[in-house]
Structure formats: structure tokens, C-alpha cells
Amino acid sequence: MSAREEILGRIRTALKDNPEAPQIPRQYRETSGLDEAALIGLLADRLIDYKAQVSVVDAAEVPARIAELLAGARSYVVPAGIDAGWLSGPGHEPGGSRRHLDSTAAPLTVAELDGIDAVVTGSAVAVAETGTIILDGSANQGRRAISLVPDHHICVVKAADIAGILPEALRRIDGTRPLTMISGPSATSDIELERVEGVHGPRKLDVIIAR
Amino acid sequence: MSTFLGMPALPVYGTGNLHASESFPKAAHRELGNAQLRANLGHATRTIRDKRLKMVAELPDWEQLRDAGSAIKESVMARLPELLEQFEENFTARGGVIHWARDAGEANAIVAGLIRDTGETEVVKVKSMATQEIGLNEYLEEQGITAFETDLAELIVQLDHDKPSHILVPAIHKNRTEIRDIFLREMPGADPQLTDDPAVLAMAARSHLRRKFLTAKVAVSGANFALADSGTLAVVESEGNGRMCLTLPETLITVMGVEKLLPTWQDLEVFMQLLPRSSTGERMNPYTSLWTGVTEGDGPQNMHLVLLDNGRSAALADEMGRSALHCIRCSACMNVCPVYERTGGHAYGSTYPGPIGAILSPLMTGIQAEENNSLPYASSLCGACYDACPVKINIPDILVHLRSVDVDSKRGTKKIPSQMDVGMKAASWAFSSGKRLALLEKGLPLGRLAAGPDKKITKLPGIAAGWTQSRDIPAPPSQSFRDWWAKEHRAPDAGSATPSQGGVSENSVSQNKEDQP
Numbered sequence: 001m002s003a004r005e006e007i008l009g010r011i012r013t014a015l016k017d018n019p020e021a022p023q024i025p026r027q028y029r030e031t032s033g034l035d036e037a038a039l040i041g042l043l044a045d046r047l048i049d050y051k052a053q054v055s056v057v058d059a060a061e062v063p064a065r066i067a068e069l070l071a072g073a074r075s076y077v078v079p080a081g082i083d084a085g086w087l088s089g090p091g092h093e094p095g096g097s098r099r100h101l102d103s104t105a106a107p108l109t110v111a112e113l114d115g116i117d118a119v120v121t122g123s124a125v126a127v128a129e130t131g132t133i134i135l136d137g138s139a140n141q142g143r144r145a146i147s148l149v150p151d152h153h154i155c156v157v158k159a160a161d162i163a164g165i166l167p168e169a170l171r172r173i174d175g176t177r178p179l180t181m182i183s184g185p186s187a188t189s190d191i192e193l194e195r196v197e198g199v200h201g202p203r204k205l206d207v208i209i210a211r
Numbered sequence: 212m213s214t215f216l217g218m219p220a221l222p223v224y225g226t227g228n229l230h231a232s233e234s235f236p237k238a239a240h241r242e243l244g245n246a247q248l249r250a251n252l253g254h255a256t257r258t259i260r261d262k263r264l265k266m267v268a269e270l271p272d273w274e275q276l277r278d279a280g281s282a283i284k285e286s287v288m289a290r291l292p293e294l295l296e297q298f299e300e301n302f303t304a305r306g307g308v309i310h311w312a313r314d315a316g317e318a319n320a321i322v323a324g325l326i327r328d329t330g331e332t333e334v335v336k337v338k339s340m341a342t343q344e345i346g347l348n349e350y351l352e353e354q355g356i357t358a359f360e361t362d363l364a365e366l367i368v369q370l371d372h373d374k375p376s377h378i379l380v381p382a383i384h385k386n387r388t389e390i391r392d393i394f395l396r397e398m399p400g401a402d403p404q405l406t407d408d409p410a411v412l413a414m415a416a417r418s419h420l421r422r423k424f425l426t427a428k429v430a431v432s433g434a435n436f437a438l439a440d441s442g443t444l445a446v447v448e449s450e451g452n453g454r455m456c457l458t459l460p461e462t463l464i465t466v467m468g469v470e471k472l473l474p475t476w477q478d479l480e481v482f483m484q485l486l487p488r489s490s491t492g493e494r495m496n497p498y499t500s501l502w503t504g505v506t507e508g509d510g511p512q513n514m515h516l517v518l519l520d521n522g523r524s525a526a527l528a529d530e531m532g533r534s535a536l537h538c539i540r541c542s543a544c545m546n547v548c549p550v551y552e553r554t555g556g557h558a559y560g561s562t563y564p565g566p567i568g569a570i571l572s573p574l575m576t577g578i579q580a581e582e583n584n585s586l587p588y589a590s591s592l593c594g595a596c597y598d599a600c601p602v603k604i605n606i607p608d609i610l611v612h613l614r615s616v617d618v619d620s621k622r623g624t625k626k627i628p629s630q631m632d633v634g635m636k637a638a639s640w641a642f643s644s645g646k647r648l649a650l651l652e653k654g655l656p657l658g659r660l661a662a663g664p665d666k667k668i669t670k671l672p673g674i675a676a677g678w679t680q681s682r683d684i685p686a687p688p689s690q691s692f693r694d695w696w697a698k699e700h701r702a703p704d705a706g707s708a709t710p711s712q713g714g715v716s717e718n719s720v721s722q723n724k725e726d727q728p
Contacts, residue, residue, distance in 0.1 A: 022289075027278070046494060144509055145509075148455065175501065176305070182497065183497050186498070187497050198417075
């Protein structure tokens, strides 16, 4: 008998008392009812609590803010489908000699990514209550590797993409995409439970919330 | 009797690191002597406990989430064969390959075979309870394959050739100075100027593992959840070592117990709220990765999942104990357990320590397994673990149930009566007659001689020795209560007067005084 048949057989035998699958009581909150200002405030508060840096700006100011944050980076990577407007205007050098484009069609190698200082991505959805940003691999967020290997992640969250609580957020995304949920920068509490920000993932997380 | 084909005999117990090598009382006695361990654990469990309570209190619907979580898991157990088949179909349709493993040995052989097929001899690993349970690292080493643990605490434990003592913070028994010393001794190229600052130590781990991450071709992981309706797997972590393992290598081999399924994507919203707050006392863990089979151009292109039984079907067969399989490995139960807080995780012997380990391990190995049969007694039955459990596993009830299974399993197996049997027989003889008891009580004052001048009995003989191993017995009173009562209630004609209430209390006071050391 194959292991599969045998294990399924064992499980069926173990359930010979025919337990009934109960109704799932879903009396927990499924919506938060918060307005946009409250969502922005809550998300910023939670992210700052995780030691992420947060700036809340008007959509028109996003390019300038990105330029400011990239000022110290020798090089940075962006997904090929990033909103072009975010990387143009004052502060952004024409053509972008420091800029690397990445896509599934033309991916950078891991070694190349390791030599790059920063990454700029968009985001799919954010959860205000838990300070969580969800990337789903769409064209403006790119492959999972680009938001992982460079040490500084600059992430743009559109106000319209902020959900109040987790159930609201998960209902807005396709669960079969390659998903990464980010709540603050990389962190550990393994030594005497003292939280240290930054281990293997990006040690610096900048979130730009665009109104 | 001829073999009945088609229906496997039950239960089939698990193998690997589920068995204790010594009984809990023996191991606990040794661990209790380690003052450093107790101090570390006391601090750690208190800290997480407080953080957890604060984070749980933030959610107005915590109890509703627990109710949903508990019902979802109960439903998973009831529908397990159907959900496993559904998951398999979806995972396979998305380019993943499923392997089924009956026990630890079979799972290890599958993983080693898959690694060998890639031609690699080194793999990176993200912390996984399932691979610890099957002893994968040790097995791979025998096969000439080196597995690098990449979670900071697992790395510390691995470098020190030690065992994890907590399921969430496996190196909680070590303090920063010990960790620095381990790094200096065992980590190639460690900076001799390394300080014991946790931030500095974390950076040392980062540089130690960086090259491994960037060059690894194969990774091994566990999984926190598997969604049946889509074939999706999830890993919940903090440091980014999980993301590294799940993203950069070409081949990913995941080992997961069959009980980790959730029926639908919607169910994830419940567990992703319950897990982080219960385990680390955070609103959300820094990183969660979800993947559904292979994504072209993004992440590993060879995806394997080993579905592990290893005693889970045996646990499932115990109608009362099966809810132990609801466990989402958050460790909230151990952080509130007065027994765990004092003995630490090593005393439990198995991969799964604390209250959940005390039920899960004997359910998976069978209560008859030598040494594991002491685990259900490793509890004061205070119930704190039940209160803390995010999926409402009634650990105290299962502990009591397993104690009775243990007692039943021993019934009639002993030919020679034990000291306990003799003692119980004697007690039954004495307590069944007032006259016999009175006679025996005449001997009580003798105990005062045994106690000596400090009025404490520190060592009893025979089976009673266990009682005095960790506590003293006060000297017995000079007379029994029955004697005292008889004296106080002498018939009026035999004594001076009927004792008043005042007389009684005065007498009690004087007697108490007499008994004070």
C-alpha cells in the first residue's frame, strides 16, 4: 500500500466515530468602519511602533519624497512596472544611472541585488490595525527577491489601499499570488527577548503613505 | 488471526524526537537545580505573558476569534481526508509535488533523496517544528548533507550542539553572555571583539548567514498553515530568514504535519489574528510569506511538500485527545504554565514542551511509550493553559484523560504488587474501621521522635520518600484529633465539667502553641 493510501486509511479509521464538522461561528469583526484619515493615522502609528519610518504626503509629493529618501543610495532597484511618475521630476536624475530595473522577464541575479542599496516598490493592500503591508507580486511590486535583498525598502502605500482590519484586507487580494506580508523592518527577539530591528531582511523600512 | 487487508490497524504511533529518554520527574528534578535557567525562564515567560495580555486586550473580538479558530480546527479534524485530497489536488495543479510520509524515518529519507537529486550537499533551513520532530538535521548529517539553521535562536542552539527549550524562542535558556561565548567559540570568522549586545550578536548572525542565503540552491522549511481550497502554504516569521529560504533557492522542500490544514482562504483571517498576538505578543509578526505552487520567474521553481503522519493519526483516533492537534504552535500555554516556568523545556524530553507537549507527545507516541507516560502528570491542572490557548484546547481535561488511560494501560500488567499497591491496601484496611484507625493513631507521637528537635521530618522511607524529596513534613501532634476529642468530650461524670466553646478554643490554642517549632 502506498504511504498516501495508508495515511488516508489511518485517518479514516481514526475518525470512525464520524465526528461532525461544526458550523463556524464568525461573530468576529469583519469591518472596521474607519474613515480615511483614521486609517492613515492608525497605520502610521502601528508602523512607527515597529520602528519603520513613515511619511504621509499628498500624491503629488511622492516623487520628491522618494528622491529625498534615495539621496544617500549609490544604487537602487525598482520593479519594471513601477508608476513612472514616482521616479521623475526634481531630485530624480534623468535616465537614472543608479537605477536598476527588475522583472520576471529580465531578473537581476541575487549577487547583483546584494550589491544594490535600496528598493522602491508599490503595495497591494495595507492593514491599519496591525501595521501590515501586503505585496502581491504585481508589476509595481515586482519579484519577492527585490524587496528582500537590498537593505533599505521604500514602499509607497496609497491611502485608498488601506484597510482597517485583517479580514477586510485579505478580501481584497488574490490568495494564490506570491504574497509577502510586511509589518515593520526585519526584527528578532531571540536574545533575552530584547527586540532588535534588522536581521536578514531589509533593516530599514520607509513607508510613504500617499493621500 | 489472518491479516485484514485494506484497513490499517490503529493506532500507529510516531517515531523520532517525540520520546523522552527519561521520565519527567527525573528530568525536572535535574533542571530545577539550574538557577540560571530558572531566572532566564522566569524573566522571559513573565515578559511575553504581559505583552500578550496587552495585545489580546486590544482586540474587542478576541473571544469571538477564539471561538471561530476552535471551530475551524474541529472542522478540519472531522474533514481531514477530504481536505487533504483537496489540498493535494490544488497544490499539484500549481506545479508542486506532494510526498506522503508515514513516520520520521520515511520523511527523512524522502527529504534526503530530494536533496541528493539536486546534487547539493548544503541546505538552508527555516525553523521548523516538524523537522525537529523527525530529527532531520541529524539524519542529513549522517548522509553527508549539512543543514544550516537560519533562525537566530535555532542557530545559537545548533552552534552550541544543544536542544531547543521553547517552541518560539528556542534559545531562551541562554543569556547574552553565553550566546556571545558560543559565537566566539563556534562561528567561523566571528569578530574576537564581539560584545554581548543583542544588536551586535544579531549582526554577527547576519553576516555569518548572508553568503549561505545568497548561494543556497536548496532550502527546507516547515509551514504554519496550508489552505485546502487553493493549495497555498504560509510561513510566519520575523527575521527574514524565512523569506530568504522561501525566495532565493531553486528548490524548496517543505515538511508539514497533516493537521496544519485550514479549509479556506477566509479562515486565514482568523489565524493570522490569533497567532502573532498569542505567540510573541505582537500585533503582527514582521514577515509572512504565502505561496501557491510555483510562480514562474519568482521564487523556487521546484516545490516539494512532505505530508507527515508520524503519530498524528494515532492522536486523531483518541476522541478526547484529538483536539491537541488543533495546536498552532504559538507557545502561549508554556508561557503561562507554572510547571514549565520552573523546569524549562528540556525536562519534557520531546520536541513539544510545556502543557501542549504534555498531551501531544504521549498522544503521538502512545501513553505506553516508556517515560512519555509521566508527561500527563507534569501539571498542577491549574487551567492557565486552557485560558491562554487561542484555539481553546482543553489541555487540563486531556491531561486528566491521559492519566486515566495511563492507569488503565497498567492495570493487570504488574504481577508483583508495587509499594503503592501495598500502601493503598493498608490505607484501605485502616480507614475502613474507626477502631483500626484509632489504634494506628496511637503510633503518631512516635513521628515526633523521628522529627527531632527541629520538628521536621526530612526523609521518609520507601514509597513515601518521593514526598520528602522536595518538601519537609512537620512533626505530628502529640496526640491525635480523636484522642483530643475524646478527652474534651468526656462524659460529665467522668470529668470536671462539660467543655465550653471557650474551653475548646483555649485548648486548641495551647495545642497549636505546643506544635510550633
